[in-house]
Amino acid sequence: MPRRYDPDRRRRIIDAAIRVVGEKGLAGLSHRSVAAEADVPLGSTTYHFKTLDELMVAALRQANEGFAKTVAAHGGLDDSATDLATALARILGDWLGGDRTAVELEYELYLAALRRPALRPVAAEWADDLAERLTRHTDPVTARALVALMDGICLQVLLTGAPYDEGYAREVLGRVIR
Numbered sequence: 001m002p003r004r005y006d007p008d009r010r011r012r013i014i015d016a017a018i019r020v021v022g023e024k025g026l027a028g029l030s031h032r033s034v035a036a037e038a039d040v041p042l043g044s045t046t047y048h049f050k051t052l053d054e055l056m057v058a059a060l061r062q063a064n065e066g067f068a069k070t071v072a073a074h075g076g077l078d079d080s081a082t083d084l085a086t087a088l089a090r091i092l093g094d095w096l097g098g099d100r101t102a103v104e105l106e107y108e109l110y111l112a113a114l115r116r117p118a119l120r121p122v123a124a125e126w127a128d129d130l131a132e133r134l135t136r137h138t139d140p141v142t143a144r145a146l147v148a149l150m151d152g153i154c155l156q157v158l159l160t161g162a163p164y165d166e167g168y169a170r171e172v173l174g175r176v177i178r
Helices: 009-024 031-038 042-048 052-074 084-097 100-112 117-134 140-160 166-177
Strands: none
Touching (some): 009 031, 009 052, 009 100, 031 042, 052 084, 052 100, 084 100, 084 166, 100 117, 100 140, 117 140, 140 166
16 A cells, blocks of 8 residues: 655644643653544654654644744834833733633643753743844843743743733833833
């Protein structure tokens, strides 16, 4: 039987891994669970991703793209006249106001980097990219502080289940900027 051409298989496997982690957490992630979720042979998952770390790196990189798209959609970070605190608070609101499962998944993968060194560079990518964009508006130390504060606000919202308070975020981000 000839091999079936399936150019989207790798992406489907990554999407399936994200769904598995979303439903079962990292503990439920295995090549077998992902293959079943993606409806592909087990060998396909191990062909594309030799280890679970490789699969988690791909899933985290894809999850990072969600935040990057939210930032890019705001465009205000490219304008030097932007009220930075307002723009950042709005970005957080849009990100946290969307699919909360996707945000939780991203943080679950992000925190997995504590125990899985292979994930650390990818986990740092979103923070590095955002800090780089923020240096158009402020110095590098303040940019890093803003990223850390945004990260903390997101974690608190996720952990407490409290609604996101854009006014509070704008105020505390403004204090760091000043």
